[in-house]
């Protein structure tokens with residue numbers, strides 16, 4: 080007995096940069112890639128420049144100057160968006176494909192974090208899957224983990240390292256003792272960081288990703304605007320060294336926590352104990368903890384970017400479309416997604432690392448600790464260490480859990496003490 084002929088899926092690929100090239104290479108290297116028996120054929124490609132030299136031959140592929148025309152072409156059954164950017168041609172093409180009822184696969188975290196709810200509504204209204212595994216952690220399957228494997232549980236929190244560029248820079252700063260600007264310049268020369276590094280080092284890329292994970296974890300619409308974001312551009316070598324003396328490593332940690340008050344989404348340079356898996360994830364690695372009420376803690380670690388890993392995640396989504404898997408875009412149908420109630424960051428409670436640069440004179444330590452005690456901040460550990468060329472004596476301490484508003488009020492009072500000669504530094508200790 081023979082079944083119906085397996086379908087050939089004609090895929091339209093918009094964007095032929097790092098990930099687009101990775102996908103074309105993957106599809107040509109894996110002719111056996113045939114989920115559910117169906118095959119993939121390239122229905123057309125689009126990029127900015129047709130003549131730009133590329134690591135593969137596109138002369139035999141149908142070319143579209145306009146990604147929207149590719150998305151709606153009758154020669155395309157499935158549209159893959161690998162252009163990037165929250166708006167502009169990427170959004171226009173994704174909307175056009177969904178409006179035409181075509182499945183969409185994208186690696187675009189900015190688009191999903193900023194317009195995910197409206198795109199999910201359009202996708203579900205038109206009965207077209209919208210998949211974005213590659214948008215978070217590149218080749219490491221965080222999206223499917225939350226959307227599929229852990230959907231039976233109630234997720235309490237997700238927290239991790241979601242930006243490989245920042246992780247690389249922090250790792251290099253610690254390993255080589257070079258300051259942020261120097262390591263960033265080298266990362267740009269080596270192609271690990273973009274010419275405009277703001278999205279990465281400013282924490283925005285990690286915030287896009289954690290906003291998506293929060294939506295998947297908690298069944299709410301992504302709300303990037305509510306994320307509290309601090310990047311690594313102000314992280315100083317001195318703090319990396321002093322944190323290490325206290326048994327910690329500084330990482331850019333993105334987290335989303337659910338409480339009865341709502342959801343708190345934040346990205347901060349944070350201290351992780353040296354022996355903790357997040358502290359051990361060095362270089363460009365990504366790492367993520369997911370905590371479920373019943374499952375407990377899951378730890379994922381792997382490549383968060385790169386042509387091969389990211390293309391493999393895109394191909395996994397293409398496979399889902401080909402096998403006919405149907406799920407809501409986020410954890411619940413778009414129409415029933417819970418409103419995302421942001422928790423006021425000042426109400427959050429956690430441990431902290433504080434550094435004050437003070438004049439070397441009697442009574443300073445007493446003044447700092449008295450001010451903290453009066454404000455209700457309890458000290459966990461204390462370090463006073465002469466550091467060459469620091470311009471004063473650094474006083475470093477970690478606190479027990481304290482409300483952020485209380486902590487900030489205390490820091491302001493200490494900043495006003497006559498012996499304090501520089502802006503105080505505050506880093507959070509990761510709740511992991």
Ligand SMILES: NC(=O)c1ccc[n+]([C@@H]2O[C@H](COP(=O)([O-])OP(=O)(O)OC[C@H]3O[C@@H](n4cnc5c(N)ncnc54)[C@H](OP(=O)(O)O)[C@@H]3O)[C@@H](O)[C@H]2O)c1
Pocket residue numbers: 093094095096097098099125126127128129131144145146160161162163164168186187188189213214217383384385386389
């Ligand atoms: N790189 C990674 O490792 C990685 C990992 C995870 C997710 N992502 C996401 O994947 C997406 C693509 O990233 P990428 O690193 O591959 O970017 P990229 O290397 O900068 O490539 C972007 C591609 O989009 C094309 N493009 C730009 N404007 C266009 C327009 N108006 N019409 C048609 N094509 C246009 C460019 O054309 P030209 O080639 O002609 O300039 C280029 O081929 C982004 O959303 C990114 O966030 C990337």
